[in-house]
Amino acid sequence: KALSDLITNFETKTLLPAGQIAHPPDLYPLARKLNRKIYFHCGPTNSGKTHHAFEKLLNSDRGIYTAPLRLLAAEGYQKFIDKKISCSLFTGDLLIIDEDSHHKSCTTEMCDLSTEYDVAVIDEIQLINDPSRGWAWTRAFLGVRAKEVHVCGEERTLDILRKITENMNEELNVIKYDRLNPLVVEKKHVAEKKLNQLRAGDCVIAFSKRELFELKSNIQKQTNFDVYLVYGGLPPSVRKEEAMRFNKSTNAVLVATDAIGYGLNLNIGRIIFNTVSKYDGIEERKLYPEEIKQIAGRAGRFSARFQKGYVNSFSKGNLNFIKSNINVPSHPIDMVGYKPSLKELVEFGCNTVINIKTLPSLINTGSEPQINVEQDINYYGNQLTFHEVLMEFQYYFSSYHTYNLCNLDSLIDVSIIIADIDLSFSDRYSFTQAPFPFISDDIRPQIEMFIKLYAKALSSGEQCKPFINKPNPASSIKTLAINEAGYKILESYMWLHYRFGHIFSYAEEALQLQNMYKKQILKDIELIGRPRYSYNRSKQHRKGRNRFRGAHGTRWR
Numbered sequence: 001k002a003l004s005d006l007i008t009n010f011e012t013k014t015l016l017p018a019g020q021i022a023h024p025p026d027l028y029p030l031a032r033k034l035n036r037k038i039y040f041h042c043g044p045t046n047s048g049k050t051h052h053a054f055e056k057l058l059n060s061d062r063g064i065y066t067a068p069l070r071l072l073a074a075e076g077y078q079k080f081i082d083k084k085i086s087c088s089l090f091t092g093d094l095l096i097i098d099e100d101s102h103h104k105s106c107t108t109e110m111c112d113l114s115t116e117y118d119v120a121v122i123d124e125i126q127l128i129n130d131p132s133r134g135w136a137w138t139r140a141f142l143g144v145r146a147k148e149v150h151v152c153g154e155e156r157t158l159d160i161l162r163k164i165t166e167n168m169n170e171e172l173n174v175i176k177y178d179r180l181n182p183l184v185v186e187k188k189h190v191a192e193k194k195l196n197q198l199r200a201g202d203c204v205i206a207f208s209k210r211e212l213f214e215l216k217s218n219i220q221k222q223t224n225f226d227v228y229l230v231y232g233g234l235p236p237s238v239r240k241e242e243a244m245r246f247n248k249s250t251n252a253v254l255v256a257t258d259a260i261g262y263g264l265n266l267n268i269g270r271i272i273f274n275t276v277s278k279y280d281g282i283e284e285r286k287l288y289p290e291e292i293k294q295i296a297g298r299a300g301r302f303s304a305r306f307q308k309g310y311v312n313s314f315s316k317g318n319l320n321f322i323k324s325n326i327n328v329p330s331h332p333i334d335m336v337g338y339k340p341s342l343k344e345l346v347e348f349g350c351n352t353v354i355n356i357k358t359l360p361s362l363i364n365t366g367s368e369p370q371i372n373v374e375q376d377i378n379y380y381g382n383q384l385t386f387h388e389v390l391m392e393f394q395y396y397f398s399s400y401h402t403y404n405l406c407n408l409d410s411l412i413d414v415s416i417i418i419a420d421i422d423l424s425f426s427d428r429y430s431f432t433q434a435p436f437p438f439i440s441d442d443i444r445p446q447i448e449m450f451i452k453l454y455a456k457a458l459s460s461g462e463q464c465k466p467f468i469n470k471p472n473p474a475s476s477i478k479t480l481a482i483n484e485a486g487y488k489i490l491e492s493y494m495w496l497h498y499r500f501g502h503i504f505s506y507a508e509e510a511l512q513l514q515n516m517y518k519k520q521i522l523k524d525i526e527l528i529g530r531p532r533y534s535y536n537r538s539k540q541h542r543k544g545r546n547r548f549r550g551a552h553g554t555r556w557r
Contacts, residue, residue, distance in 0.1 A: 024338060024403055025168045028113065028143035036170050037148050040125075042155040043177030045261075045297025046309075052175075053121045053150040058083055060119035062102040066111045066140050068124040068262050070094070070236045075265075076105035092435055093494035109133070111140040120146035124262055125153035125161070126290075126333065131281075134337020135406045142168070156290060156330040163402060164336070181300040183309040185323050190272055192314035195222040201269035201306060203254040205295055207278040209233065209477055213529040215255045215274060221531045223253075229525050230256040230264070235487045237518045238525075239264070261294040269306035271299045273313040276321050290330035292322060338403040340393055342429045348396075349389045386428045387415035413439055417448050418455040431455060434495045437488035442478065450489050454496060457503055464503055466493045466510045471520040473527075480524050487517040 025032065041049035057063040058080070067073040070091040077096070080087035080103055089096040090106035104112060108122065122144070128137035141151065141164070151161065158174065165172040190197050195218060198204075204219075206212050209231060216227045228246040230239050239259070246254045247267045258278075260266060273295075276287050287295075300309020311326070313319040340348065390412050398405050411432045423431065431454075439447050450468070457464030468489055474480040490510050497504040 024138070025142050025164070027341070027344075031113070031143050031145050032168065034116075034145060034147060036146060038161070038165050038170055038172045039148065039150045040158065040161055040172060040174050041150060041152045041177065042158060042174065044154070044179045045294060046181060046183075046301050047177035047179050049175075049177045050121075050123055050152045052177075053123075053152050054079065056148065056150055057103070057119050057121050058085065060103075060117070062115075062117045063119040063121070064104045064106065064112060064115075064117050064144065064146065065121045066106055066108040066123060066144075068108060068127055069264075070107055071240050071264065072123065072262075073105050073107050080105065093491045093498070095498055108136040108140055111136070111144055113139070113143040113145060115145065117144070117146040119148045119150065120144045122149065122151045123153075125151040126157045127153075127262075128157065128160070128336045129333045129404070130337060130406075131404075132407050134404070135339035136337075138336045138338055138403070154290060154294075154330060156332045158332075160333045160336060160402065179297070181307055181309060183296060183300060183311065185319075185326060186270075186310055186312045189316045189319040190312050190314055192274075195219050198223060198225065198253055198272075199270060200225065200249075200251050200253070201267060202272055203256055203260065203266070203268045203270070203298065204272045204274055205256060205258070205260075206274040207257055211274060212255050212257065213477060217529040217531055219253055219255070224251070226252040228252060228254050230254060230259055232257060232259040233481075233484050234259075234525070235484065235491075235514075235518055235521060237514075238521050241518075241522060242525075258291065258295050260298050261291075264298075265301065265304070266298060267305040268299045268301065268309070270310040270312060271296050273311075273318055273322060276313070276318045286321070287325075288331060289325045289328040292326050293330065296322070296326060335399070335402055335404040337406045338400065339406045339408070340397075342426055345389055345393065345429065346425070348393050385415075385419060386425060386432075387412050387419060390415060410436075410438070414451060417451050421452065421455045422459045423455065427458060430499060431458060431496075434492045435488065436492050437485040440481070443482060443485050446482075447485065447489070450492075454493070454504070458496075458500060461503060463505050465506045466490060466513060468513060470513070471517045473520065474524040475528070477528065480521070480528060483517055483521050483524060487514060487521065490514045490517065 039053070041053050043049045054065065054076070057065055065073070065076040067076055070093075073089060073091050077087050077089040085103060086098045086101040087103040087105055088098050088101045090104060090110040090112070092107060092109065106112070108127075111122075120140075122137065122140050125137060125141070128134050128141065130137075141149070141161075151157075155176070162172055198219065204215055206215055212229060212231055216229060219225060219227050226245075226249050228242045228249075230242050234242070242254075243264050243266055246252050247265075254260075254266065254268065260268075276292075277284055278287060278291075279285075296311040297309070299311060300306045311322060313322060390408055394405060394408050394412070414432045414434075414436060415428065418428070418431065434454075436451060437443075437447055453467060454464060466489070468486055471483045471486055472479075474483050490513055493504055493510045494507060494514075497507045497510070501507075
């Protein structure tokens, strides 16, 4: 079914003129009626801004906390529980509902706009311009129904928040914070080939999986440190486990990507950049000042083991680059992310359908054409598919005033895969929001198989199992990616379970499989790239070998 299943009885008189969309703040009329007070807690990493905002939340009668990571949402939930305050937890693939609770902790994408609260806290507000996820912060900021909205983040967000707040006729109060613990850039770089200069509590930063595993292997060869890994492709539960092991150890080094930059509480004494360049999905480029600050700021966290944070690099040139940029003012944010809702896509689709017929008439005659709106929508709506509506929207509205359309490629990709499956427009919209794994060329056939399998189940209404095998041990980064994708498929199944529970009803089986994948991935990342001999064993090996050498090191024959 295409667009016409939703718009046959659509209120065509409410349509905006072709080529226009609703002004985003106007999409949330209930929030506009509250005359909300906005508080911006701004400051660098490790300045206590989120702590102070959360205190307001803990003292409220009704409140909601939105976090950038599932791990942080779970931490927020635990803070309420520790204070004996009942709370519900909402993430894409996990719901813990307390019917008596008046407080919620959730990921930003899951922010509840239907309930009125006294206090809302939106964490890491600078992610509002993230090219993939920024829409969720924009939606929460514009639409959360709270008398007080406390947003926490970097100062570079101030100008755009002030502009949007004024546009909503709301009051913005700015509270600035300074870093609690000092952060020091060391004078001399750490020699890359002398990893014995590493200290317990160090965190080495790299931006590719191959780099991470090479660093891990080299550190294990040259030192006696335990080495743990954190990167974005790891399942959240594995990241949490690795972070916990690192925090508990007094003889550990962490190797990580910029995934540590948002929220993970880690006992890091020093950040060491292996490189100051990263591929951002478009090009290889140098890190921006705000990225250096966000990552470096994880060292010396207040109330953690280290009372002062240090920053360094493995090369003199990179260290000089860090010194030159760490105190440079960050680039101000001037656009925020945006993604169309189902209602907006339907409205846009109606306009697109009408224009299919009207535009040629306007061009040919130069006069106002005579059209039957409902008749045209019914006829042309059957010809217009969901992915075509998405692509048309992306073409027309890549940018709209201060709102920048987030990347819709993954939604379009999934919608094309399921194009031939009989689904309603609204079910198709919901299905494409599921967190399916990134569809790389290596595992595309397998991912497409699961997407089609689950979409067909949704179409037929028949109960559907996860239909995924138990994990196999991974022997390389490439085979590890298969296990990571398997975990992600199970996350998608749970996401669908919470929305279409009568169809994706085997939640217990999916959770058991998820746990198997978590344990296997933990084993995989420990063994992949592991040197044949650990530091201590290789010392013993060399000592034993030297017994068979002569006084000048020549081997006896």
